[in-house]
Amino acid sequence: MNRRDFLKAAFLSPIGMSLLANQSWAFSNGKEDPYAQKMIVILLRGGVDGLNVVVPYGDNRYREIRPTIGLSRSSGLLDLDGYWGLHPSLNSLLPYFKNNTAAFVHACGSPDATRSHFDAQDYMESGVPGRKSVTSGWMNRLVLQLPAKKSPLQAISLGPVLPRICSGQASFATIAKTASGGKGNRKFGRQGALATGSVPKVFSDMYGNLDGDLGRAYSEGLAARKQVSSIMQQAANEPTPVASVDAMTKEQIIANRGALTPKSSPEFGKQLATLFTRDPSIQVAFVDFGGWDTHVREGAETGQLANLLRPLSDGLADLIRGLGPMYNNTTIVVMSEFGRTARENGNGGTDHGHGNVMWMLGGGTPGGKVYGRWNGLADANLNEARDLPTTTDFRSVITNVLGNQMALSKQQILTVFPGFQSANPFVQV
Amino acid sequence: MKAMILFMSVALMQVPCYAAGQGQEVDKIDHALNRITYGARPGDREKVKALGLQNFIDAQLAPSSIAESPVVLQQLADTADLRRSSKELISKFVELLKEQKALKRQNSALADAVQKQGADMQMASTLTGVQTFGAGKKAGGAAGGKYKNLVQAGAVETKLVRAIESPRQLNELMTDFWFNHFNISMSKGLDRVLVSAYEEQAIRPNVMGKFRSLLGSTMHHPAMMFYLDNAQNTKAGFAANNPKNKKKGINENYARELLELHTLGVDGGYTQKDIQELARVLTGWGMPPLRGNVPDAAAYWASFDPRRHDFGDKVVLGRTIKGTGAGEIEQVLDMIAVHPSTANRVGFKIAQFFVDDNPPKPLVDKLSATFQQSGGDIRSVLKTLFASTEFWDQKYTGNKFKSPLHFTVSTFRATGLKVEQPMLLVQFLKLQGQPVYACLTPDGYKYTKEAWLNPDGLMKRIDFATRLSIANRDLINYQNVLPAVNGGKLSEKTLTAINSAPPMQKVGALLGSPEFMRY
Numbered sequence: 001m002n003r004r005d006f007l008k009a010a011f012l013s014p015i016g017m018s019l020l021a022n023q024s025w026a027f028s029n030g031k032e033d034p035y036a037q038k039m040i041v042i043l044l045r046g047g048v049d050g051l052n053v054v055v056p057y058g059d060n061r062y063r064e065i066r067p068t069i070g071l072s073r074s075s076g077l078l079d080l081d082g083y084w085g086l087h088p089s090l091n092s093l094l095p096y097f098k099n100n101t102a103a104f105v106h107a108c109g110s111p112d113a114t115r116s117h118f119d120a121q122d123y124m125e126s127g128v129p130g131r132k133s134v135t136s137g138w139m140n141r142l143v144l145q146l147p148a149k150k151s152p153l154q155a156i157s158l159g160p161v162l163p164r165i166c167s168g169q170a171s172f173a174t175i176a177k178t179a180s181g182g183k184g185n186r187k188f189g190r191q192g193a194l195a196t197g198s199v200p201k202v203f204s205d206m207y208g209n210l211d212g213d214l215g216r217a218y219s220e221g222l223a224a225r226k227q228v229s230s231i232m233q234q235a236a237n238e239p240t241p242v243a244s245v246d247a248m249t250k251e252q253i254i255a256n257r258g259a260l261t262p263k264s265s266p267e268f269g270k271q272l273a274t275l276f277t278r279d280p281s282i283q284v285a286f287v288d289f290g291g292w293d294t295h296v297r298e299g300a301e302t303g304q305l306a307n308l309l310r311p312l313s314d315g316l317a318d319l320i321r322g323l324g325p326m327y328n329n330t331t332i333v334v335m336s337e338f339g340r341t342a343r344e345n346g347n348g349g350t351d352h353g354h355g356n357v358m359w360m361l362g363g364g365t366p367g368g369k370v371y372g373r374w375n376g377l378a379d380a381n382l383n384e385a386r387d388l389p390t391t392t393d394f395r396s397v398i399t400n401v402l403g404n405q406m407a408l409s410k411q412q413i414l415t416v417f418p419g420f421q422s423a424n425p426f427v428q429v
Numbered sequence: 430m431k432a433m434i435l436f437m438s439v440a441l442m443q444v445p446c447y448a449a450g451q452g453q454e455v456d457k458i459d460h461a462l463n464r465i466t467y468g469a470r471p472g473d474r475e476k477v478k479a480l481g482l483q484n485f486i487d488a489q490l491a492p493s494s495i496a497e498s499p500v501v502l503q504q505l506a507d508t509a510d511l512r513r514s515s516k517e518l519i520s521k522f523v524e525l526l527k528e529q530k531a532l533k534r535q536n537s538a539l540a541d542a543v544q545k546q547g548a549d550m551q552m553a554s555t556l557t558g559v560q561t562f563g564a565g566k567k568a569g570g571a572a573g574g575k576y577k578n579l580v581q582a583g584a585v586e587t588k589l590v591r592a593i594e595s596p597r598q599l600n601e602l603m604t605d606f607w608f609n610h611f612n613i614s615m616s617k618g619l620d621r622v623l624v625s626a627y628e629e630q631a632i633r634p635n636v637m638g639k640f641r642s643l644l645g646s647t648m649h650h651p652a653m654m655f656y657l658d659n660a661q662n663t664k665a666g667f668a669a670n671n672p673k674n675k676k677k678g679i680n681e682n683y684a685r686e687l688l689e690l691h692t693l694g695v696d697g698g699y700t701q702k703d704i705q706e707l708a709r710v711l712t713g714w715g716m717p718p719l720r721g722n723v724p725d726a727a728a729y730w731a732s733f734d735p736r737r738h739d740f741g742d743k744v745v746l747g748r749t750i751k752g753t754g755a756g757e758i759e760q761v762l763d764m765i766a767v768h769p770s771t772a773n774r775v776g777f778k779i780a781q782f783f784v785d786d787n788p789p790k791p792l793v794d795k796l797s798a799t800f801q802q803s804g805g806d807i808r809s810v811l812k813t814l815f816a817s818t819e820f821w822d823q824k825y826t827g828n829k830f831k832s833p834l835h836f837t838v839s840t841f842r843a844t845g846l847k848v849e850q851p852m853l854l855v856q857f858l859k860l861q862g863q864p865v866y867a868c869l870t871p872d873g874y875k876y877t878k879e880a881w882l883n884p885d886g887l888m889k890r891i892d893f894a895t896r897l898s899i900a901n902r903d904l905i906n907y908q909n910v911l912p913a914v915n916g917g918k919l920s921e922k923t924l925t926a927i928n929s930a931p932p933m934q935k936v937g938a939l940l941g942s943p944e945f946m947r948y
Contacts, residue, residue, distance in 0.1 A: 116618070118618070132870055133686070133872055152884070167862065173884075200930070200937070202927065202934055203926075205925070210922065214882070215943075217886075219884075221883075221887050222884075222888065
């Protein structure tokens with residue numbers, strides 16, 4: 001048993017360890033709060049079209065190769081620095097770019113050449129592109145490097161299943177409704193037979209104070225449920241309406257690997273903010289959204305992509321507002337498995353490409369800039385005359401957050417991304 | 430043998446009570462039912478008692494001697510189309526995609542409607558953990574509906590029905606074991622439509638046969654060629670006549686996993702250079718031809734394209750393989766199938782699957798020795814296993830933690846419930862992180878506690894057990910289910926808890942108990 005496991009066991013063996021949501025988590029002895037550093041990762045599954053998110057409108061080629069889906073200043077594109085523009089659906093994030101807490105890194109992504117969603121997502125989640133046999137996700141390896149767990153919710157994933165990026169040795173709480181239920185579900189009875197946070201007493205009789213890992217898992221699982229339930233109950237009693245924990249899973253599911261689109265869960269920002277502020281020992285969260293695979297009728301200022309970006313942006317703005325002062329110690333990263341072709345295709349959409357834009361938000365972000373090793377959109381400078389080359393490895397951005405925001409040592413970072421040599425992602429070339 | 434089993438099942442109730450000295454025999458039966466099946470069904474103990482433990486094991490080792498369940502036979506008849514040749518399955522799939530594209534083009538109003546249906550289809554597809562092909566390729570309309578049924582209601586259901594209902598339980602366990610050893614995933618493209626065919630044609634015929642046959646049948650199956658990208662693997666510098674042909678250059682993916690996962694193991698004594706050389710051996714192997722009439726074998730199995738093959742000589746694991754074409758890979762497979770590292774790896778995995786997460790080394794050595802002496806005969810390895818002292822050692826009884834699949838299947842077996850809505854099981858398995866046929870990584874699902882025991886997962890199992898038993902309270906009875914849970918042997922703590930629970934919760938408590946999480 002290593003130190004971490006020992007502490008985990010010590011903290012979690014009795015069910016109680018008073019997980020009342022009202023409890024003050026602040027450290028009063030003057031020591032720095034070891035849980036103060038936060039990281040939230042949002043994965044857009046399907047490959048968002050980064051060239052229509054942060055738009056190189058200063059390059060004349062842009063409108064030439066995107067005659068119908070290209071954006072322009074005259075039709076609402078928001079200017080960032082005279083060369084780059086922001087999709088108008090992201091206007092709720094513009095203030096954070098202006099106050100220098102939001103940055104973008106363009107032509108960023110995985111070094112692996114695959115254009116398969118499957119492989120590209122897989123690599124972005126395992127954090128070891130090109131090696132399929134790595135089974136743990138990099139966020140899970142990150143959690144193993146964090147201070148010993150105090151709350152059952154130190155690391156959370158919103159959604160029905162634990163995605164690959166969160167899987168591994170460390171425990172991640174998945175916040176979603178359990179099993180199945182609802183109408184027409186005769187075999188399993190009605191939803192609500194087991195309210196969140198409660199299980200029949202007989203199980204506590206069997207598992208409570210049971211020695212060994214089953215007993216421990218039970219206490220930990222029950223504690224996590226109680227915690228989420230009490231956070232949400234408390235939040236519900238307050239004037240500001242807050243999303244229910246189940247909000248994300250109740251809507252239509254229409255995306256890759258079960259990820260919902262942001263349209264179906266516009267409340268995700270409030271939901272995350274509630275969890276983070278009610279349980280300040282939450283350090284790491286993961287959310288994924290699908291629907292970005294815009295091969296057909298992608299749209300420009302309005303349309304399919306715009307309709308997805310709007311709730312994502314507004315949700316992020318809700319999250320930032322909801323975090324309050326906590327935003328200063330938080331980094332939010334938005335990424336996608338690959339970008340799309342520079343040219344629009346014959347169906348008013350774009351196909352699978354490579355380099356993409358990565359978003360960073362947070363108090364510690366060197367914001368107000370669009371970074372990247374950027375060569376423009378001339379055919380000769382594109383990858384296979386088709387899409388953006390990946391000039392910054394996505395892991396360089398993440399390792400920067402791990403080092404600066406999460407205060408991991410070089411050695412620890414190498415555990416999260418084995419064998420990876422990081423390069424400075426914050427260049428403007 | 431068949432007749433005898435039938436006879437015994439009639440006669441079993443007359444079996445006299447056991448004298449004190451036979452208690453150990455009863456424990457052995459419970460252990461065998463835990464390990465050689467997906468969990469006991471009510472009445473199974475008595476059946477095995479009547480048959481005799483060794484006869485039971487021998488029958489399980491000869492699955493064709495056991496009559497298949499009519500439920501399984503019906504399910505197989507209903508889903509026979511899923512196990513056609515890869516050529517037919519892929520052609521059908523491509524045809525459906527085309528139909529649906531044409532439909533989309535007709536007019537945008539219709540297209541919108543189709544897309545809506547596509548979304549419904551996708552929603553359903555997420556239940557199986559199936560990844561869709563992307564917004565531009567949504568299945569829609571009648572074609573999409575058929576396709577959905579073909580893949581989901583078919584492949585996954587059939588697997589669950591077989592695991593729950595088939596009396597050939599060891600055969601089902603070994604099928605799962607080897608499928609995971611040679612994993613493919615229906616999360617990836619064409620493998621969505623090939624997964625059942627792969628299991629039926631490449632895995633099932635050989636689960637207790639020669640390892641070399643498994644290695645060959647998986648290598649030659651289009652589903653594997655596609656999954657690990659060997660269909661792309663082409664000699665360096667190849668220039669296709671068609672400029673759109675994306676098959677250019679070496680792809681090492683399959684070569685690597687063939688050594689790392691399927692045979693020698695990561696520390697099995699090969700180098701990066703061996704992988705590169707093996708990748709050259711594998712150049713040109715890919716999907717079956719989709720056009721024209723081809724002989725049966727060509728429709729079912731991978732094709733070899735000599736134009737894309739590297740005809741230079743290769744050196745794999747120190748042995749020179751002359752550049753002769755399609756036969757090269759057989760020489761390599763012959764060599765790695767009987768390699769001592771392979772024997773050791775298979776011995777370890779089988780011991781881990783049947784005995785302990787950290788299997789005792791003497792047992793692994795015994796299994797590995799049998800593997801080598803028998804030329805990689807899996808049935809011989811299993812015989813050694815069931816004859817070993819380790820398999821029956823008290824130390825290793827009830828110490829394995831069930832995978833989600835094992836847990837789910839065992840709840841249905843213990844209660845004797847029929848699967849009426851398999852999609853609900855499918856959804857639960859996805860929530861547990863083990864969607865059927867959709868393990869993304871080529872190493873397949875694990876069989877260890879470390880992989881599956883986590884707080885949230887345990888809570889969800891408890892929910893599942895509770896809901897299942899409450900919803901079916903009219904159909905199940907505590908006294909009937911009890912013997913199927915570790916032979917009714919429960920800890921004092923569990924028994925006390927269940928005894929004080931309301932009657933309606935008792936079966937759920939049993940299925941959610943610590944004893945039922947283990948096997």
